[in-house]
Amino acid sequence: MSDAAALGARRVALFGRANSGKTSLLMHLTGSLQRPVNFPGTSVESIESSVQVDGVQLQLVDLPGVASMRPQSKDEQVAIEHLRDPARRPDLICFVLDAAKLAVELQLLRQLRDLGAPIVVAVTKVDVARAEGFPIDMDQLQRAVGLPMLLVHGATGEGVAALREQLATTPLVAPAPLGAAVQRGVETQRSIARSRTDRLDSLLLHPLFGPAALVGVVLVMFQLVFKVAEPFMGWIEASQDWITGAVEAATDEGAFRSFCVDGIVNGVGSSLIFVPQIALLIAFVTVVEASGYMARAVFLLDRALRGFGLSGKSFVPLASSFACAIPGIAASRILGDERDRLATIAVAPLMSCSARLPVYVVLLAAFFPASQAGLMLFAMYAVGVVAAVLVSLVLRRTALKGGEATLAMELPVYQRPRLRLVGMHTWLAVRSFLKTAGTVIFFATIVVWALGYFPRSEDVSEKFEAERVQVAARGGPQVEAQLAAVDAREAAAHLENSYLARAGKALQPAFAPAGFDWRLTVGVLAAFPARELVIPTLGTLYSLGDVEADPDEPDQRLQDALRDTTGPDGEPLINGLIAVAVMVFFALCSQCAATLAAIRRETHSWRWPLFVFGYMTGLAWLAAVAIYQVGRLLGLG
């Protein structure tokens, strides 16, 4: 017995197959999911929680699901090692037995007993077993297994209080070995011909209706991410504007105000803005997953995605990445095969995320008639998908070559998703996003702010101050507008003098073949840590003062300025052709420090984030140059 147990605490591990209902059981046992933890030295995340029962502190950990005691994936290995490691070994194992898969569960329980640790069996999904036509005789099962055994109901929490009591009080003794008699299959007789799941499957896995239903589900997801999230994002933007106004009222003009407004408020705002989309996406994915449909989507899509060197399970991470690559990359953990997982992670950032949308919208509105803009927008999403397919195919023939294709997965019974579980998952995902993206995007914003703000030239300030005095002295009805115009030009002059602009001008030759002028190059540079920074930067560069990036109402002034700014020769600096080159660059380029940080976290090395950054930047540059040069040859633009 460990020290912890002597002090009236018990470490209890919830152990069982994936989908056996461990996580919702933990939620009912302790009333909450307190903290997701990473197992030491791994990216395998699990959830710990504790609860007090009759003076005993139950410290519960939800181990990753396993299929057998011989681990095959990283997750399974972590779960098994946790049970074997003398330092972390639990005092008691709570084996979660899915009654709907009795025969295979008993096989796993047999293997688990050989560890010699005390076991309490929690039998879940008895209702599912009955609905599927395999009712369970608990008395008979109890006699055969010979371990403390309790019935629990994952949805209602029925029986959980008794289980909690049992976990706190059961004597910590090793189980006796199991006789061979228990391992009798349950295949014998089914009490019904067709269950509800069979009927639903005959429709949802139908060769024709099945794929059609899948398309419908994906469309609903996109509606949620892009339409339903919109008002929420609007509120966040409005609060950001309100706070900006308040800060501006409370501070004096100068470096401190600029730091607060353009650095801190903008930094926090540009990561908070994604929370509605991510929350809706995760909630939807959790609902689809908990309903049992996700496994059907994987089943239907597997063949198509195999053709691209991916797997059916890549569907979830890739679809999530259309909102944001960070939850998408985290979702790649469901891929059991390491090569499939790495290929999925490597191409997930090519899915056009919502941070690219404002860039597309502003440029499309400025350079294309509304009748073409929709098609062009679709083309930008297609560019990312096509590139992802090509990169994945190349990876699977080079760095990630070999490996036998595997799927072997259970399609669970259809169930009504539980609101509480959905809420809990959504909250955990949002928190994890804010932790990764919040910190990285926040600091990146501040760095870009500093590079764009400093050095401050006295000469520039004096010159514009003198101009302001002149304008004010002239007076007249237009004086306010004229003063604002002077301010905007001053901001542009300061930015042109900044370290950021100097770097942009130094890099200009590299982007000249793509038709970018130095301002666009600076915009691209500013967007490297986080894409959403490009619109405000371009706004300042094209002398507009502060410009908001709002996909709904792209700033008319920015569009006009982008279209009308001319070079020394009187030719417009940007035309339709250059706009397409810029959009394709943004579609393919890896401009998001938070995504790279997420890849680092999931792959445990800098190799993959560096590779992703390198190949995406290279691909983006090549594509932008190719479009501009070929376009010019064809006389476009």
Add this chain to the structure above:
Amino acid sequence: MNALPPDCPLTAASAGSEGAAEAGGCGLDEAGAAPVRVLSVAGDDPLSERLEAAGLWPGTVVERIARAPFGGPLLFRVQGYRLALLRTEAARVRVAPIPEVAG
């Protein structure tokens, strides 16, 4: 639903079912829609362990319940639950028809 017994050559060495040809029957990937009985799982590697852990034990009755389009995975009922397998995975499982269960 196909009421005929599975159309499977009883002794032929089926493609993809390496090492189990002598056991008779055919690969699970080639079995029809009627229930069949598992004879053996070929190989001694992670995949065969997974199939074993999934409940594909000798004597187990398996029934195909769906096929994904375009030669995609197959869905089986085994040990009372639904298991999706790639065709290559299913080919590892050697099965024989159950004469009296036809239909």
